[in-house]
Amino acid sequence: MATVGLYSAAGDKQGSVDLPDSFVVADPNGHAVYETVKNYLANQRQGTHKTKTRHEVSGQKSKMYRQKGTGRARAGSATSGVRVGGGRIHGPRPRDYSYSIPAKVRRLALKSALTDRARAERVHVIEDPALAAPKTQAMAALLGKMGLGERRVLVVNGRSDRTLLLSCRNLTNAKCTHVGELNAYDVMHCEDVVFTRSGLEALEEVLGR
Numbered sequence: 001m002a003t004v005g006l007y008s009a010a011g012d013k014q015g016s017v018d019l020p021d022s023f024v025v026a027d028p029n030g031h032a033v034y035e036t037v038k039n040y041l042a043n044q045r046q047g048t049h050k051t052k053t054r055h056e057v058s059g060q061k062s063k064m065y066r067q068k069g070t071g072r073a074r075a076g077s078a079t080s081g082v083r084v085g086g087g088r089i090h091g092p093r094p095r096d097y098s099y100s101i102p103a104k105v106r107r108l109a110l111k112s113a114l115t116d117r118a119r120a121e122r123v124h125v126i127e128d129p130a131l132a133a134p135k136t137q138a139m140a141a142l143l144g145k146m147g148l149g150e151r152r153v154l155v156v157n158g159r160s161d162r163t164l165l166l167s168c169r170n171l172t173n174a175k176c177t178h179v180g181e182l183n184a185y186d187v188m189h190c191e192d193v194v195f196t197r198s199g200l201e202a203l204e205e206v207l208g209r
């Protein structure tokens with residue numbers, strides 16, 4: 001069982017809290033993390049790249065000059081891929097890069113990533129911030145008081161809190177996400193993970209199934 005620091009909603013250190021057993025794994029699986037991160041990045045690709053073929057570019061489609069008697073090489077359409085301004089031969093076409101991996105692999109990868117951060121003392125728990133209105137400055141001050149002002153931070157909340165989301169949105173080194181959208185890529189991309197109290201309880205319920 002891992003123990004992490006517990007902070008108040010104002011950023012003051014209050015003590016520590018034990019992470020649930022369902023949160024960590026004894027032997028983190030690096031390959032599961034690799035496959036999950038690769039899958040996440042592939043699913044983010046739009047796949048809208050496209051070049052024009054010889055049938056799509058503008059240009060003379062008829063035979064440019066007669067076949068024989070000119071002393072030049074045989075040539076057909078001016079839009080041939082071997083000519084300047086012609087189509088692209090075997091160029092990229094729109095495609096779907098997304099694919100799926102087993103849910104058990106994704107869950108193992110998430111647990112492995114969280115275990116890695118917990119062992120490095122990079123996981124923190126904070127009481128749910130009571131923000132009356134979206135305030136980036138207040139969130140920056142809170143993270144700075146926790147000693148995380150210069151680090152890439154992932155804030156994980158257990159409920160849909162638009163005020164917290166907007167407060168983190170303009171911070172270049174912080175990202176706020178809902179526990180239902182938590183993935184291994186976000187955990188590995190950040191340096192520290194900050195769970196709100198509701199976020200930790202919601203994740204415990206999800207991983208404990």
